[in-house]
Amino acid sequence: MVEIRVDRDVCDGLGQCALVAPEVFALDDDERLVVAPEVPDGLAGKVAAAVRACPVRALVVEGA
Amino acid sequence: MTEVVDLAELASTAGLEQELGRLAKRHGIIRTRQLNGQETWTVLGAALTRELLSDPRLSNDVHTHAPHGALVPGMAVMLLEQDDPDHARHRRLVSAAFASRAVRQLEPRIAEITDQLLDKLGDRGTADFIEEFTYPMPLEVICELLGVPAEDRDPFRQWAMDISAAPSLEAMQSAAAELFGYCIGLIGAKRERPTEDLLSELIAARFEDGSALSDEELSSFAAVLLIAGHDTVTNLLANALHDLLAHPEQLAALRADPSLVGAAVEEALRFRGSAMTTVNRVALEDVEAGGVVIRKGELVRFLLNAANRDPEVREDPHAFDLGRATAQHLSFGVGPHFCLGQRLARQEATIALTEILRRFGTLELAVPAEEVRWLPSDAIRGLVELPLRYER
Numbered sequence: 001m002v003e004i005r006v007d008r009d010v011c012d013g014l015g016q017c018a019l020v021a022p023e024v025f026a027l028d029d030d031e032r033l034v035v036a037p038e039v040p041d042g043l044a045g046k047v048a049a050a051v052r053a054c055p056v057r058a059l060v061v062e063g064a
Numbered sequence: 065m066t067e068v069v070d071l072a073e074l075a076s077t078a079g080l081e082q083e084l085g086r087l088a089k090r091h092g093i094i095r096t097r098q099l100n101g102q103e104t105w106t107v108l109g110a111a112l113t114r115e116l117l118s119d120p121r122l123s124n125d126v127h128t129h130a131p132h133g134a135l136v137p138g139m140a141v142m143l144l145e146q147d148d149p150d151h152a153r154h155r156r157l158v159s160a161a162f163a164s165r166a167v168r169q170l171e172p173r174i175a176e177i178t179d180q181l182l183d184k185l186g187d188r189g190t191a192d193f194i195e196e197f198t199y200p201m202p203l204e205v206i207c208e209l210l211g212v213p214a215e216d217r218d219p220f221r222q223w224a225m226d227i228s229a230a231p232s233l234e235a236m237q238s239a240a241a242e243l244f245g246y247c248i249g250l251i252g253a254k255r256e257r258p259t260e261d262l263l264s265e266l267i268a269a270r271f272e273d274g275s276a277l278s279d280e281e282l283s284s285f286a287a288v289l290l291i292a293g294h295d296t297v298t299n300l301l302a303n304a305l306h307d308l309l310a311h312p313e314q315l316a317a318l319r320a321d322p323s324l325v326g327a328a329v330e331e332a333l334r335f336r337g338s339a340m341t342t343v344n345r346v347a348l349e350d351v352e353a354g355g356v357v358i359r360k361g362e363l364v365r366f367l368l369n370a371a372n373r374d375p376e377v378r379e380d381p382h383a384f385d386l387g388r389a390t391a392q393h394l395s396f397g398v399g400p401h402f403c404l405g406q407r408l409a410r411q412e413a414t415i416a417l418t419e420i421l422r423r424f425g426t427l428e429l430a431v432p433a434e435e436v437r438w439l440p441s442d443a444i445r446g447l448v449e450l451p452l453r454y455e456r
């Protein structure tokens with residue numbers, strides 16, 4: 001089970017993760033990051049790429 | 065695939081983007097010649113751009129891994145020439161100043177600067193809008209934000225021109241050296257006598273471990289902000305005006321419904337973004353991409369204006385259309401180096417376009433369309449001048 005943690009103090013709402021893995025990440029109208037409660041099967045690779053795309057490294061993945 | 069494209073030569077024509085779209089359709093990645101004569105891989109395709117701009121096998125730290133590909137040889141540039149974890153650490157330290165809230169607070173001041181410059185145009189009837197408006201507006205904004213005294217601002221335009229559209233590598237390097245020299249002096253002055261501005265804040269800022277930015281980091285950051293923070297906006301605004309005027313039905317739609325201004329800014333960015341190419345990356349190992357092998361040590365850059373016209377991801381890519389469901393353009397880059405100043409840039413462009421159109425019921429090119437000249441640059445996309453006829 002992949003678990004994603006967001007460092008809210010650091011996240012700047014730039015949406016780069018949502019570009020890479022829109023199945024899992026999205027920004028709401030206030031540019032706040034919303035993460036899907038469960039990561040669909042087979043998306044671990046995309047999630048890892050999303051983590052790398054973050055300019056401030058606000059995402060941490062556990063159990064991948 | 066052996067064809068080498070000379071971008072600077074292509075860039076002096078209005079049809080550059082059409083040509084890039086055609087190329088992007090055939091090749092995801094090509095070879096191009098840079099200003100200094102060296103060849104690099106250049107990524108054109110949108111899918112490949114998204115994929116490779118977040119690929120850690122391509123390093124921004126050309127300073128360490130390929131000094132000949134560095135933006136300014138001899139001095140590593142903060143953020144743009146850093147890789148993680150250093151990059152993220154530095155970016156965290158500066159990101160609050162460019163977050164939504166901070167940028168919203170600048171709005172009244174940007175509007176004021178916009179008003180003052182447009183007031184100066186008076187009733188003359190014609191003016192070069194770059195000289196009179198799109199150049200001074202963002203320069204004043206970024207100088208105020210950083211704390212650059214008004215009397216120091218004269219040489220900036222030449223430095224910016226020489227750094228992004230230099231006639232030669234020597235001109236580019238000497239302008240960069242002068243700019244860095246100026247920034248080092250400015251940092252020294254602010255260290256002694258802090259003022260209320262971003263530079264003084266950054267001098268006082270501390271990382272989580274209590275350490276501070278070095279003088280070299282501070283001055284390289286100041287230099288990047290001073291150039292990346294105005295030249296890009298100058299050219300984007302001029303491109304936007306030019307392209308709106310070239311598409312009268314789109315301009316009419318915007319005049320009829322000023323709430324379309326956000327869509328206009330985004331379509332202007334997509335249609336003819338001003339930061340045409342990214343800085344160089346260097347391959348840390350062999351990377352297979354788009355049917356070629358980028359060898360370890362080779363340079364790669366990304367031609368965002370090609371990716372934005374890639375027919376693979378964009379219906380009718382050469383149409384300028386405010387109504388397009390704005391599939392994300394790539395004009396601010398992608399991934400870890402995604403533009404730090406994009407909110408500020410968007411806000412400046414929105415305020416400026418709104419006010420220009422509100423004031424001038426008549427706005428048209430003051431020269432025949434084919435006489436408009438484009439900068440012969442392979443990095444920045446913009447006009448040499450934008451003579452407009454205007455009337456209230």
Ligand code: HEM
Nearest residue numbers: 143144293296297300339342343396397401403404405409
């Ligand atoms: C329309 C205006 C602008 C455009 C088109 C633009 C475009 C870009 C692009 C494409 C990149 C990524 C370059 C790469 O990956 O090699 C970038 C990065 C950057 N931009 Fe902008 N920019 C604009 C305005 C601004 C403004 C107003 C500022 C600052 C006040 C700014 C500061 C920066 C900085 C510091 C970076 C480096 C970020 C990093 O490496 O983490 N830009 N910009």
